[in-house]
Amino acid sequence: SADSTVEISNKKQRVLMKNLNIGDKILVDINEEGERIYESVYGFIHANPNGIYDYLEITFEDNNIQQSLIISNNHLIYLFNQTKPTFAGYLNIGDQLQMISTNGSKQAASIKNIQTIKSQGFYAPLTYSGKLVVDGIIVSNYATVANHYLAHLAIQPYRWWTYISGSSTYSENIHWYCQFLYNIMEKLNQWLFSIELYNENFFVSNLIK
Numbered sequence: 001s002a003d004s005t006v007e008i009s010n011k012k013q014r015v016l017m018k019n020l021n022i023g024d025k026i027l028v029d030i031n032e033e034g035e036r037i038y039e040s041v042y043g044f045i046h047a048n049p050n051g052i053y054d055y056l057e058i059t060f061e062d063n064n065i066q067q068s069l070i071i072s073n074n075h076l077i078y079l080f081n082q083t084k085p086t087f088a089g090y091l092n093i094g095d096q097l098q099m100i101s102t103n104g105s106k107q108a109a110s111i112k113n114i115q116t117i118k119s120q121g122f123y124a125p126l127t128y129s130g131k132l133v134v135d136g137i138i139v140s141n142y143a144t145v146a147n148h149y150l151a152h153l154a155i156q157p158y159r160w161w162t163y164i165s166g167s168s169t170y171s172e173n174i175h176w177y178c179q180f181l182y183n184i185m186e187k188l189n190q191w192l193f194s195i196e197l198y199n200e201n202f203f204v205s206n207l208i209k
Contacts, residue, residue: 001055001070001119004134009038017123017134018049026125027133030106037129042162045124045141056088057117060109062101062136069097069135070119076140076148078131080108085140085148098138109137128159 002018007027020026025038058069071077073089080096091111099109125132130141130152142151 001053002049002121002123003119004070004123005136006125006132006134007036009036017125018121020123020125026127027100028127028129028131029133029138030100030104034104036100036104039127039129039132041125041127042159043126045126047121047123047125049121051122052118052120053122054116055119056091057113057115058088058091058097058111058137059113059115060097060099060111060137062099062109063103066112067136069137069139070117071134071139072122072143075143076146078138078140087146099136100133100138101136106138126155126159 002016004017005014006017006020007014008020009025009027020041022041022043025040027036028039029037031037055070056073058071059066060069061067071088073087075088076085077088077091078085078098080098091114093111093114095111096108097111099107101107124141124143126141130148131138132141133139140148140151142148142155145151
């Protein structure tokens, strides 16, 4: 949401998602030496600063201080010590997330509470690794499709195009290429093989834990 936060490289501090721009370098992970990894935002799947929408507010602890991640239920998120992300809507209290702590280390963050809230706007930034750190938690760029690696591979032509042309979009509508990929996956589900898709709408509805 607009109130979610990301860390910008030139400020070394978190800024609100609503202030994030294409070309900004944001924190996406840390390496084995504990060094922060920043990547440019090359586009948005879609974004809209207006309107009030339903989200999950996932409360976790960092050094005994409670913090919260605001995320849509169909967004992919990483559990601690796991390489394949899961849908935020599938999380339970007690699950452990991958957190970049205030002291700069990657550690487990136990979920203390999950509830639905209303928050303004929605943003889905894209980075070259397909990951980013939102509110201190490592998440995927992608939603709806359970397979992060398949989604990241499928969107490669769009990454090439923005790298070559330098052009991108900032629109509340899902980018036509991303929508095209989703339509293809729906057809594959019907005709060839099963690709797990989240069975809820983009925004949280009737989900209480």
